[in-house]
Amino acid sequence: MVDIAPTRSPLTGAAWAVVAMCFFSVNDATIKFLSSEYALHEIVLIRSVIGTGFLLAVVVPLSGGLRHLRTQRLGQHILRASFVVAANIAFFMGLAALPIAEAVAIFFVSPLIISAFSVIFLGETVGPRRWGAIAVGFIGVLVIVRPGTASFQTASLLPICAAICYAGLHMMTRRLGRTEGAAALSFYIQVCFLAFALAVGLAIGDGRFAEQDNASLAFFFRGWAWPEARHWVVLLEIGVTSALGGYFISQAYRLSEAALVAPFEYIAMPLAIFSGVVLFDEWPDATAWFGIALIIGSGLFLLWRETVQDKTLVAKAPKYRR
Numbered sequence: 184m185v186d187i188a189p190t191r192s193p194l195t196g197a198a199w200a201v202v203a204m205c206f207f208s209v210n211d212a213t214i215k216f217l218s219s220e221y222a223l224h225e226i227v228l229i230r231s232v233i234g235t236g237f238l239l240a241v242v243v244p245l246s247g248g249l250r251h252l253r254t255q256r257l258g259q260h261i262l263r264a265s266f267v268v269a270a271n272i273a274f275f276m277g278l279a280a281l282p283i284a285e286a287v288a289i290f291f292v293s294p295l296i297i298s299a300f301s302v303i304f305l306g307e308t309v310g311p312r313r314w315g316a317i318a319v320g321f322i323g324v325l326v327i328v329r330p331g332t333a334s335f336q337t338a339s340l341l342p343i344c345a346a347i348c349y350a351g352l353h354m355m356t357r358r359l360g361r362t363e364g365a366a367a368l369s370f371y372i373q374v375c376f377l378a379f380a381l382a383v384g385l386a387i388g389d390g391r392f393a394e395q396d397n398a399s400l401a402f403f404f405r406g407w408a409w410p411e412a413r414h415w416v417v418l419l420e421i422g423v424t425s426a427l428g429g430y431f432i433s434q435a436y437r438l439s440e441a442a443l444v445a446p447f448e449y450i451a452m453p454l455a456i457f458s459g460v461v462l463f464d465e466w467p468d469a470t471a472w473f474g475i476a477l478i479i480g481s482g483l484f485l486l487w488r489e490t491v492q493d494k495t496l497v498a499k500a501p502k503y504r505r
Contacts, residue, residue, distance in 0.1 A: 233422020
């Protein structure tokens with residue numbers, strides 16, 4: 184196994200997070216654009232083939248070669264990649280039915296879920312302010328989802344599922360990033376995407392379950408169709424942006440503390456609103472704006488509190504003289 188000990192660089196990590204979010208935002212908008220014509224597992228398969236090829240041809244050589252893909256932690260890579268696959272599939276299914284800004288806003292409940300998980304699974308202590316922020320964030324989700332009303336869509340639950348899986352990914356990235364390079368972290372994700380898409384395609388790619396009234400389910404169960412010539416450039420773009428986004432976000436969390444990187448992921452929110460307005464003529468209504476503000480505000484507050492807490496712990500830590 185290659186021993187990689189990244190040098191911490193907060194500004195570099197933040198910059199990579201911004202770049203990654205730009206690539207992911209382009210990826211999200213493009214997949215939503217194709218969601219009415221192709222099957223999700225077909226898009227994921229083509230994206231992964233292109234992404235894997237791009238990684239092997241460009242990223243891996245620039246990262247030191249194939250030797251940096253060797254690992255003795257394959258099981259943890261597969262678990263991390265499984266979280267990524269589940270998060271992506273759930274989120275993309277949601278995109279097929281929801282306005283892109285609302286889907287992204289709901290997904291940003293992930294910092295709240297991470298904080299709650301830290302109490303449940305790690306036994307960490309969360310103070311009343313952070314619990315209050317978590318409550319506000321979940322109220323924001325309810326405002327956007329609007330359960331019990333005529334506006335409620337079951338598809339709005341999918342970004343929540345994606346956020347839960349993303350929380351698992353976040354924990355695994357911090358664990359693996361101590362010894363594994365960003366190229367390896369990205370490569371094993373692409374391999375698991377390939378395996379998933381091939382398995383699903385072989386099982387239901389004939390389209391026998393394609394007749395679905397729900398847009399999300401139709402996107403998942405639609406049969407495979409040979410892409411039109413004009414869409415190959417779009418599919419190529421999806422593969423490249425997916426590979427680059429995965430590489431840069433892995434690099435960001437390797438180079439900086441999570442509390443410093445995570446706020447920069449919120450640049451995806453204005454990008455999603457811009458994409459929704461320009462590409463899909465989707466402008467959030469007043470209720471959605473209110474919910475978005477609650478989610479983003481609570482998430483940023485949580486991240487700020489974590490940063491303050493980390494500084495306090497460092498300041499109070501006993502100092503020893505040699």
